[in-house]
Amino acid sequence: MENKVKFRPDPHLKLMDQVRQVLRYHHYSFRTEQAYCNWIVRFLKFYHFKIHPREMGKKEIEAYLSNLAIQQNNSAATQQQAMNSILFLYREVLDMPVSETIAPIRSRRQPRLPVVMSQSEVKQVLTNLQGQHLLMARLLYGCGLRLMECVKLRVKDIDFERNLLYVRAAKGGKDRTTPIPKTLKEDLKYQVERAKKIHLQDLAQGYGETILPMALIKKYPNAGKEFRWQYVFPGKNLIPDPRTGLITRHHIMESGLQKAVKRAVDLAGITKRISCHTFRHSFATHLLENGINIRVVQQLMGHADVKTTEIYTHVMAKDISAVVSPLDGLNPGKL
Numbered sequence: 001m002e003n004k005v006k007f008r009p010d011p012h013l014k015l016m017d018q019v020r021q022v023l024r025y026h027h028y029s030f031r032t033e034q035a036y037c038n039w040i041v042r043f044l045k046f047y048h049f050k051i052h053p054r055e056m057g058k059k060e061i062e063a064y065l066s067n068l069a070i071q072q073n074n075s076a077a078t079q080q081q082a083m084n085s086i087l088f089l090y091r092e093v094l095d096m097p098v099s100e101t102i103a104p105i106r107s108r109r110q111p112r113l114p115v116v117m118s119q120s121e122v123k124q125v126l127t128n129l130q131g132q133h134l135l136m137a138r139l140l141y142g143c144g145l146r147l148m149e150c151v152k153l154r155v156k157d158i159d160f161e162r163n164l165l166y167v168r169a170a171k172g173g174k175d176r177t178t179p180i181p182k183t184l185k186e187d188l189k190y191q192v193e194r195a196k197k198i199h200l201q202d203l204a205q206g207y208g209e210t211i212l213p214m215a216l217i218k219k220y221p222n223a224g225k226e227f228r229w230q231y232v233f234p235g236k237n238l239i240p241d242p243r244t245g246l247i248t249r250h251h252i253m254e255s256g257l258q259k260a261v262k263r264a265v266d267l268a269g270i271t272k273r274i275s276c277h278t279f280r281h282s283f284a285t286h287l288l289e290n291g292i293n294i295r296v297v298q299q300l301m302g303h304a305d306v307k308t309t310e311i312y313t314h315v316m317a318k319d320i321s322a323v324v325s326p327l328d329g330l331n332p333g334k335l
Contacts, residue, residue: 009093015053016041022092027213030242039085054094058101061086065104076107114281115272116315122282125274128264132233135187136257137264140279142181144300146171147276151254155192156228160185167302169213176302191232199230202238202249209248211241224248285312 009018023033068074091097157166202208209224231251265274298309
């Protein structure tokens, strides 16, 4: 078996520039790049930037991660993200793998049930939304999308003929499909036409390029100007790409929808802690309540393990009095 050649960052670059170079070589998203760099800087700051990471190892990493759990009371997910970032630094940038030996004091992972809206509450929240934000919220609930999956939706990923929506490179890097609700189809077509008009205007002004994954930019240098690659929900302004400096039209900012949903929840007088992600939780729960097989729901949600989907069975509306005993299914005359 042929050995895979490991990418080596430019040794003349500063450490954090080396980290960014390796992250981009492996095609990590810009958000992941920001998160990893942030945690690595925080790790170095913990030791007052006085010790180069090459001079540190298992002891120092465990001390920092344990501090996150004990002194800073961070969640298990936060501690895990910090650990992934630091191990990336040692494994991919410094070529000093330490992952098998790291054993910090772990944050306690508390099992939490998802917050779910009733169908009536969903309707109340949607009633207080309008325009593009209403369409996006309906997509979150109608297709079970995560916030960024909706925001990053591209024109090519909507198949109106087959009535399918393709979610690309979702959590865990996986793709999945979900049906487009019939009540959304015409509004979604209108939004695509709106995005097309904006794209044609950008092209006429000498722009019209959108941000593509790094690997695709190299393979298809002109794809960024094709309409199929444009975002369904384009941003208001042309902005420079933080990596390349190229003037592009990015997707709409997710914070706008988050604020609109919060405002709609307040107007509806709902006291539950509802966010954009609550629509996804409600989508799964309502499907199960309507008798959809849990394996189908698992596939629609993109869960690797059905146990992740099973958590929604704990928040389903259950009518115990409606349960038919197995005894009642027997034929008394044959006993």
